[in-house]
Amino acid sequence: MCGIFGVHGHPDAVRLTQLGLYSLQHRGQESAGVVSINEKGDARAVRSMGTMSDAMTEELDRVPGVTAIGHTRYSTTGSSSIENAQPVLARTKGGFVALAHNGNLTNAAELRMELEDRGSIFSSTMDSEVIVHRLARSNADSPDDRLAEALCEVEGAFSLIVTIGDTLLAARDPRGWRPLVFGRLGNAPVFASETCALDIVGATYEREVQPGEIIAVDAGGVRSSFPLPRRELKRCVFEYVYFARPDSRVFGGSVDRARRALGKRLAREHPAPDAELVFSVPDSSNSAALGFAEESGLPYELALIRNHYIGRTFIQPTQAGRDAKVKVKYNPVREVLEGKKVVMVDDSIVRGTTTRGLVALVRGAGAREVHMRVSSPPVTGPCYYGIDTPSREELIAARLSPEEIARDLGVDSLGYLSLEGMLESVPGGPHGFCHACFSGDYPTAPPTDPDKLRFGCGC
Ligand code: AMP
Secondary structure, three states, X not given: OEEEEXXXXXXXXXXXXXXXXXXXXXXXXXXXXXXXEOOOOOEEEEEEEOOXXXXXXXXXXXOOOOEEEEEEEOOOOOOOOHHHOXXXXXXXXXXXXXXXXXXXXXXXXXXXXXXXXXXXXXXOOOOOHHHHHHHHHOOOOOXXXXXXXXXXXXXXXXXXEEEEOOEEEEEEOOOOXXXXXXXXXXXXXXXXXXXXXXXXXXXXXXXXXXXXXXXXXXXXXXXXXXXXXXXXXXXXXXXXXXXXXXXXXEOOEEHHHHHHHHHHHHHHHOOOOOOOEEEEOOOOOHHHHHHHHHHHOOOEEOOEEEOOOOOOHHHOOOHHXXXXXXXXXXXXXXXXXXXXXXXXXXXXXXXXXXXXXXXXXXXXXXXXXXXEEEOOOOOOOOOOOOOOOOOHHHOHHHHOOHHHHHHHHOOOEEEEOOHHHHHHHOOOOOOOEEOHHHHOOOOOOOOOOOOOOOOOOOO
């Protein structure tokens, strides 16, 4: 998963992009980068491992531009290393090309092999680089046509912000897996993964980039086209469950409203009649826990405090990193928990590492009973479309039944939201969503080699 941002024709394009990326930091913390294009058409990249930092500000001040694109990365293909940091920047026969990608391509291996057979030399281990090579090889006249040609055989999930020369382009795969919104700051068009990034720069939200749409922006204005083959809509429901920020609108709906509705439905499907209070695993399940509390008439308490200076547990690429971080990331409030029968709401259980650690903390702080409620169904399969859950063996619900999971995690009861409950609760549901990780209903053939490091570790 990643966050992407782009702005065209604004004297503060670089600073606005940096601000936008601060708002999209939750979508990826492995690397951050900005490509800036100045009035002469020269493009320069500033990239760094980790989050968008103040240290980058000085470097960014040295690359002013009128158009800029940015990226926060959370790897799904390719290792977590600087050569895989985006935006990708390349010099091609038609000028500079820069690309920021959110998603995961399912036929990247085949496309890469084909390109390598024809002499392409790859400099990263990311799936996204195949699009850059295809752009470089295209002989189409306009940037719009070059992008359309580059994307016509690409399968899987892509929300893209691209520059070709001084044209800024935004594109979304025909199934619309990942969000991408279009706004304006004065006359300057702005694109971002989520509306929270429009808010921070003061841009107004116009609309979503539509599935299958390419929007091109240059001195002549804004053009829209739909050159990609039509497909059934498959927006990622996990964006509403977990990934997007609650103050955002994605897929045309409010993430906060979605999560509250998920929590309410969960309370109806799995009530906890003897419980005395509800609390969330902050921050991603706050809104769902509020919905649960409201529906069940139980008080909502702050029983777990999250240390904000530590990144998302799951975003740590290795298990060792994840285990250690659960303990330092959350601390229980004994005064809230002691002697109480409690409902702990989380948005998902993936590996079970977080929940197991949290249950131990909550019991250690004196809770008498712990009733776990999850505002999504059991995650039983990997995602090939941009969420980093690559191997089935790592997923606790792929190995154990809910009863066994409850025992394994040490909770008194466990209730997962049903698939129907989830799909009926999200805005625009129940149709038009990808729920493959919950249902096993995959919209495409899986990648021939789903290993994240299939193109080498890049180290
Ligand atoms: P786990 O320990 O693997 O069961 O992690 C579950 C926790 O990670 C939950 O609290 C979720 O909020 C969070 N989570 C779920 N999916 C993801 C993801 N793809 N990336 C990062 N965090 C996630």
